[in-house]
Amino acid sequence: MNETSPVETGFYTEDMTISVGPQHPSTHGVLRFVVRTDGEVINEAIPDVGYLHRSIEKIGEKVTWHGYVPYTDRADYLAAMFANQGFCMAAEKLGNVEVTRRGEFCRVIACELNRIASHLISVGTFGQDIGAMTPFVHALRERETINNLMEEICGARLTYNYIRIGGVGYDILPETCTRITEFLDHFEPLVDEYNRLLSYNKIFIERLAGVAVVSKEEALSYNLVGPNLRASSGTFGAIYRIRSTRSWNLRFPSAALKWASSVTATIGIG
Amino acid sequence: METKDIYGRLEQEFPGKVADFKGDVQEPYCKVAVQAIVEVCRFLRDDPGLKFEVLSDLTGLDWPKEEKIQVVYHLYSYAQKHQIVLKVDLPRDNPKIATTEGVWKVANWFEREVYDLFGVIFEGHSDLRRIMLPEDWEGHPLRKDYVEQEEYDGISTQRAPLVEKLLR
Numbered sequence: 001m002n003e004t005s006p007v008e009t010g011f012y013t014e015d016m017t018i019s020v021g022p023q024h025p026s027t028h029g030v031l032r033f034v035v036r037t038d039g040e041v042i043n044e045a046i047p048d049v050g051y052l053h054r055s056i057e058k059i060g061e062k063v064t065w066h067g068y069v070p071y072t073d074r075a076d077y078l079a080a081m082f083a084n085q086g087f088c089m090a091a092e093k094l095g096n097v098e099v100t101r102r103g104e105f106c107r108v109i110a111c112e113l114n115r116i117a118s119h120l121i122s123v124g125t126f127g128q129d130i131g132a133m134t135p136f137v138h139a140l141r142e143r144e145t146i147n148n149l150m151e152e153i154c155g156a157r158l159t160y161n162y163i164r165i166g167g168v169g170y171d172i173l174p175e176t177c178t179r180i181t182e183f184l185d186h187f188e189p190l191v192d193e194y195n196r197l198l199s200y201n202k203i204f205i206e207r208l209a210g211v212a213v214v215s216k217e218e219a220l221s222y223n224l225v226g227p228n229l230r231a232s233s234g235t236f237g238a239i240y241r242i243r244s245t246r247s248w249n250l251r252f253p254s255a256a257l258k259w260a261s262s263v264t265a266t267i268g269i270g
Numbered sequence: 271m272e273t274k275d276i277y278g279r280l281e282q283e284f285p286g287k288v289a290d291f292k293g294d295v296q297e298p299y300c301k302v303a304v305q306a307i308v309e310v311c312r313f314l315r316d317d318p319g320l321k322f323e324v325l326s327d328l329t330g331l332d333w334p335k336e337e338k339i340q341v342v343y344h345l346y347s348y349a350q351k352h353q354i355v356l357k358v359d360l361p362r363d364n365p366k367i368a369t370t371e372g373v374w375k376v377a378n379w380f381e382r383e384v385y386d387l388f389g390v391i392f393e394g395h396s397d398l399r400r401i402m403l404p405e406d407w408e409g410h411p412l413r414k415d416y417v418e419q420e421e422y423d424g425i426s427t428q429r430a431p432l433v434e435k436l437l438r
Contacts, residue, residue: 050402057387058411093296220323220348223376 013039022051065091065165073159078121081114084163091165103167109180110153110162110172116187117146127198130207135197142190145183152176271352273298276320283313297344299355304367307343307358311373314345314354321349325370328380330388332362334414339365339388360390369395387412 021032030052036044056071063071072083085107092099099107124139147157153172154162162169172180198204214222219229277291277300287306292299302310314322327344343356360367369392370377381392382401389410392398400407408419418427 050400050404053402055402055411058416218375221375223324223326223374 015043022048069164070159070161073161077158078118079114080158080160081111081162084160085111088163088165095165097166100167102171106168106172107163110150110160110168113146113149113153113180114160117143117150120146123194123198127204130204132198132201132204135194138190138194138197142187145186149176149180149183152179271319271350273352273354276314276352276354279317279320280310280313284310297353297355299342299357302356302358304358304360307356308368308370308373310356311343311345311370315373319350321347322354323347323349325374325376325380326353328370328377328384330384330390330412332388332413334362337362339390341365341367341384341390343370365390366393367391368393371395386410389413 016037018035018037019032020035022030030049032048032051034046034048035042054074056075059071060068069084069087072087073080075083091097120139120143124136127133127135150160151157153176154160154169156162214224214228274291274293277288277293277298280288280300284306287303288300288310289303290301314320322345324346325343326346327342329342331340331342333340339360339362341358341360343358344353345356346353358367365388367390369381371381371392371394378395378397379401381390381395382397382399384390385392385395385398386400386402387410399405403411404422407422409416411418421427
């Protein structure tokens, strides 16, 4: 660790081992790195995960199947609906439970709203992390409307506990449906606005294009999913569509899928 | 390709090393002999007809009554859009299996997790440390007979039930 190494100026400096996180603002409580630095160059970074590990698999041994659903909310608080969905689908698979058609549609509507909310946070904070403060506020403004809609649907704004094994907790009322449609009409043109603010922003592109490129082979070998796989795998990304490549009844995202298969495996019936 | 045909290919390629195919479940699986796991995985990944480029998940199962621990591999192919599950039985008192890190890089962290929570030793793994729990934690929590250590770093892990606390 303490070997001396030359830097460009010809000076000899000592490697320094520093702990970054988990309380560092950019790792906000979930991740710690042990980094070996030489001046401003990071030579090695060893990640230390597990700060958010609550061992909910162990808790699952002690609660009933229905009682487990609220725990799945906490698996990813920005996409709680998908965790609900993943767990319930695994349970339905094991018990051969059929979901009603209406229940299925309620699930998809709730999940897709959750997806928009989650993507808004992701896009907004992405901008914020590289120094663009404004898009974050724009994104949160719209997310607030979705939170209101979610509150109407299931009574909660973040940890929904909405999906049950075999269906959903509550029906979506006609008035809520109207408000959802109104929101979607309002939201659709805003996608262009976000694109103009962020995606096609010169600074944004210059800071990110071509940085940390992952090849297709590497992406698959590391089992990357979602945007990471699509972004990293070039032309392969175009043919990759998780919701159509795997046969679920309706369209479901990769996070839920991963979750579902790991739950079925943990309970013991593959 | 149908899972049955995939199993057929495996049986042909590795006679006696794969067995117990079960196809009438939601996620069909077969059992693989512990010595053969790496070659089976490499064959599944590299064969042009099978092309399992992705290890979706790798977990463990504890069966105290049968005295065994199972390691479960969930494989998926984006190219062929098919999947299969492999299961390997290990003795419960000394679970050891070769690492598949050389086949899929993601196995590194998955195997660390199974080591951490079930105590399975993956031989040849480049960095077999606990991943979720602190390095000096005792025991492997997902084993059915796991007993939590009473204190960790001088902090008690036991909590009085809430009702008792309120009555006091």
